[in-house]
Amino acid sequence: TGTWACSFSLGYGQKIFGAGTRDGTLLIPPAGATEVILIDATSTAKQHCQIENISIENPNAVATCTGIHFKGADATDINDSHYLSNVYVTDFQYGIEVTGRLIASTFINVEVETCTQAFRVVADPANYAYNDNTYIACRFISSVDEGYYQTGFNAYNSFYGCNIEGNNTAQVAGVAGMYAEDAEGLTLLG
Helix, strand or coil, rough: EEEEEEECCCCCCCEEEECCCCEEEEEECCCCEEEEEECCCCCEEEECCCEEEECCCCCCCCCCCEEEEEECCCCCCEEEEEEEEEEEEECCCCEEEEECCCCEEEEEEEECCCCCCCEEECCCCCCCEEEEEEEECCCECCCCCCCCCEECCEEEEEEEEEEECCCCCCCCCCCCCCCCCCCCCCECCC
């Protein structure tokens, strides 16, 4: 329990867990941090990382900072099969950001709010790189821009009982609450 100022990377198969969201374990970025948690597959594959029962907040408004970043350059950077459960993220440029590739990952009860973009995916534009990800009872709300923003080739991502609302707080024409580009086999249920 407690509040921890930190910025760190998770290695292959590593897990970080706390005593619960909001009143349990709180991670905040130190000054100058670019992300609180980084899972970087640009030099070696990263799979089976777990993040559970943690709040990640930015009370000091560290600029251009991301809460959780799944980082890769393209579809060849293997960043797959991760698991997030009971995670709360707020007040970042990007609450959760994916660059390159993320496949077969599961998000359960993940809430991201009051960010510029809550969940931002910029996948490989030439290859299927954001596939078979599952979201269960997640909330992407009250963002300045999109609550969920996804570009690049992707297939068979599923959202079950999720809440994507109150986004585009800047009220900019053409900004959607949820934007999914080139989405094949997208499932939205409940």
